[in-house]
Amino acid sequence: MQRYEQAVWSETDGPRYEPLLAEKNERTVDVQERSSLPDDVTRDSVTLPELSEPEIARHYTRLSQMNYGVENGPFPLGSCTMKYNPKFTEEVAALPDAAVHPDRSAESTQGTLAVYAKLQDYLGRIGGMDAVTLQPPAGAAGEFTGILVARAYHEHNGEGDRSEVIVPASAHGTNFASAVMAGYDVVELPPGDDGRVDLDSLEAAVSEDTAALMLTNPNTLGLFERDIEEIADVVHDAGGLLYYDGANLNALLGQARPGDMGFDIMHFNLHKTFATPHGGGGPGAGPIGVTEELADFLPAPQVGDDGDEYELYEPEHSIGKVHGAMGNWLVLLKAYAYIERLGDDGLADTSSKAVLNANYLAEQLDLDVPFGPFHHEFVASAGEQDAADFAKRMLDYGVHPPTTKWPEIVSEALMTEPTELESKDTLDQLADAFNAVADEDEQSLSDAPSSTAAGRIDQTSAARNPRLSWHDLE
C-alpha cells in the first residue's frame, strides 16, 4: 500500500518537538524610548520573537512538513469537500490589479466589479436563483445571512411573529447556530426510517410559526431527498421559506438546481464546490442566492450594471451588511476563474465523478454502509469499533481519515467523501486502509497513531488545563 508520509521530527539531542519562535529568540523593546508619542498614550514595552529570515523560513518549512494537506494524499472528509485545487487560480488571485482598496470608487474599480457581477450571474445560473450576494465570508455566514433575509421578508409581509426554523437532526451544526443567531427557535426534525425527511413528521412540525426549513440535499448521509417537491409544498403551504444548505452542492452540480426544486434561498460554499484551497480552515466564501421575491432584502451594496458601467446599489429593503467589506474577495476571484475553466461540461462532470467515486468506494468497503443509494458521500459504520480510534489507526496507513461520529443517526459514523478528483487507484488504497483497520483489534486502534509527527494527543488535559499561549508554557 502506498503511504502518504509527513515528516517526522525525532531528535535525540534538543527538544523532541519544533520549538516555538519565542523559545528560539525573544526581544523586549522599550516602547517609550523608541516612540515620539507622549508616554501617557503608549505602552511601556513589548516582547515578541525576533529572528533572522532564514530562521523563520526554516521554522515554517518544518511546520509545513508536520501538516497533512490534499496534496499530501486523499482527504475524504464528509461534508467538507476537500479536493485538489488547480494552481492557476493562485496566479489569478495574485494579480496586482486584484488588490485594490475596498473604499475605491465604483468608477475606478470597474474591473473588480465586473468580476463580481459575472460571478453573481454564474452562481445565479448554477443555483437556479434570481439574485445573488457575494458578501457572506463563509458558509455559516451565508446561512446567517439567508435567515436574516427570510426574517426581513416575513417582517415586511406583516408575518414577523413567525418564530421557528425547522432543521433536520442530521443537519450541519451551523444550521442550528445560525438560526438561533438570527433570533429563531429551532425545531429539530427527526429522520425518517430511510434517513430522509419523513413527510408526516414534517407536516407535524410546520405551523404558522414556521419561518423556514433548512435542508441539505443530498443530505449529510449522502442521500437525495427524493420528495423534495412535496417537502417544498408543505413548507410553502404553511407560509414558510425553504433554505438550501449548499455544503453538498458538489454532488448535484449541473444535475439539478436548488431553484428548480423549490428552494427560495441557498448558500454556496465556494471553497468546497468551486475548488479554492481551504487554507487550514479558511478563508472560504458563502454567497447566497435567492428568488426574485427576496432579492430586495439582500445585503448592501449589490453590484449591478446600468447598461454603461458597473455600479453599487442598495436593494430596496436591504438587511444592511454582514461583512465589513465585500466578502472574501480573493476566494470569490479564485472561484470565478475555476468556473470559467470548467464550463458547463466540466461542472456537470464534477458531480458525475464525485458520485461515481463515492459509490465505488462504498462498494469496496467491508464495513456496514447503511441506507443508499449515495451521492458524493456516504456514512459507513465502524460497528463495534470506536470511530475516533478507527480514524487514528487510518493515519498509520498514511491516509487522512473521514469525518467521525457524525451524523449521530449512524452509530460510530465514518462520513466519507472522496470527491471527483481522486483516481481509482487512490480509492483502492483508501478502501484497503478502511478494510485493514476494520480487521484490527481494539488495542491496536487505541494505541494508534504511531507513525505520525505526534502520537495520540491528550485532549482532556488540553481542555482541563487550557494553555493557549506561550506564556502558559513557561
Add this chain to the structure above:
Amino acid sequence: MSQQTQNTRSERQSGGSPYAPHTAADVEAMLDVIGAESVDDLFDVPPSVRFDGSFGIEASSEQAVVRDVSDTLAQNEQLTEFLGRGRYNHYVPSVVDDLSSRSEFLTSYTQYQPEVAQGFLQALFEYQSMLAELTGLEVANCSMYDAATALGEAALLADRVRGTSGSEVLVSDLVREERLSVLENYLTGNDMTVATYPTEDGITDQEALADHVTDETVMVYAENPTAVGTIQEDLAAVGDVADEHDALFCLGTDPVALALLEEPAAVGADVVVGDASVLGLSSAYGLGLGLFATREDYLRQVPGRLVGASEDTDDRRAYTLTLQTREQHIRKERATSNICTNQAWVALRTAIHVAWLGTTGLVDLAEECVQLPRELAAEVDDIEGVTAPVHDRHHFREFLMETHRDAEQVAAGLEAEGFAVHAVDEHHVQVCVTDTNRHECSEFVDAVEEVVA
C-alpha cells in the same frame, strides 16, 4: 502503483472536468463493481427536477482564463491609494507569500486530526500567543472573518455574560457605518439595540459618554486609533465608565497599533477586536482577519476556534483544537457562535509577517505610522484653503483634512490626478499614508494644491 492501471493523459476522457483523473477504462471498471450501467443511473434525482447542465458557461483553457481575468481586472484604474479607515496597506514581505503557499498549509483543512496537523496548530498557537502579548489579555482565538464581524461576536459575548442586566451596546460615533450595520445584524436575534455616544475633537468625550451609559448598557465600544486616525487619550477612563455600569469594555484596534499604544488590558479592556490582516495580507479589497482576544474569565464564552497545548502519548509537547464544547458542531443551538470556516490561512500569514518584523521591526513600523501622517499633514496644511490635521491630536496612519472646496469634488479631482482618497463629509477628506505610498507624498501634495486651488 502498477503500470497497467496508471492513467495517461491521453487515456482520460475529454470534455469533462479537466482535473478528474479517470480514464474511460477506469469508469467502466468502477461501474462494473458498483453494478450500474452508467454514471447517470447513480443519480437518485426525480426526472422532474433533473437539469440538463446547460448554464451557458463556456469552458476555457487555463491560459485563456488567466488572460480574461487579467484583462478584466486591468479595467481598474491605476491609482495611488491614500485610503484607510480600518483597512490598510503595508508592505508584505516575500517570505509570507512563499511560506504560506506551501501546499501542506494551503491545501489542509481544519485540524480535526491533530496528529497530522501539528504544523498548522503550532502556527495558530503562535498567532494566539502574539495577540496575547500585544493585547495583554490571556485568551486570543485563532481568527474570525474581519473586524466588523468580530465586533458583532464581541457584543454577543457581552450579551451572554452581562445580558441579564441590559440589552444595549454603546458605540463611538466615529465607528464606520459598515461596522455598525454588521453589528446591528449580529444583534437582531437578541433584541439588542445599538446606540452611539459622541466624540469631541476626534476622541471620546468622557463626560458625554458617562451621560450616555445606562444600566441597560452591556458593552461600550471604542477604537484606538479611531476611524479618523486619532490616538485616544485617557482610554482607562472609558474602561472605568464601562466597569461602573457593569458593562464590558471592547476596544477596536490592530496589531501594528498595539505595538505602540497603551496595552488594552492595562486600560481595562475586556475584549479586543479589530482587523489583523494589516499584517500578512494588506487591504486586498477587504478580505480581512478578525482579531479577537479577551480575559480568561470569559474563556468558555469565546466564539470560534482555540488551539491549546497538550502532550502526546510520549509526553512530547503537542497542540490540538480545544474547548470544542463551545462550538457549533457540538453544542448546535447553544454554541458560542456559528463559525466553522474561519480565516486560518490569513492568521498564518499574519503570524509569519509579525515574526519577520520581530519586536524591533513591529515597533518601528508603528512609529512610522505616527511620523508619516504627521509629516504629510504638515505639508498639506501649508496649502491655501486646506487645514490638516483637523483634530489637534496625535494620529496613526491617517488624518482628516478640511478644504473650503466640496470634499466629493476634491476626491474626484484627486482621482483624475491619479490618487484615491476618502470623502468623509461636506468639507472633510481623509488621507492615509503608510510605507506603501510614502514615496508618492510629494506628488500627492502637488495634486492637492492643484485640486483645491
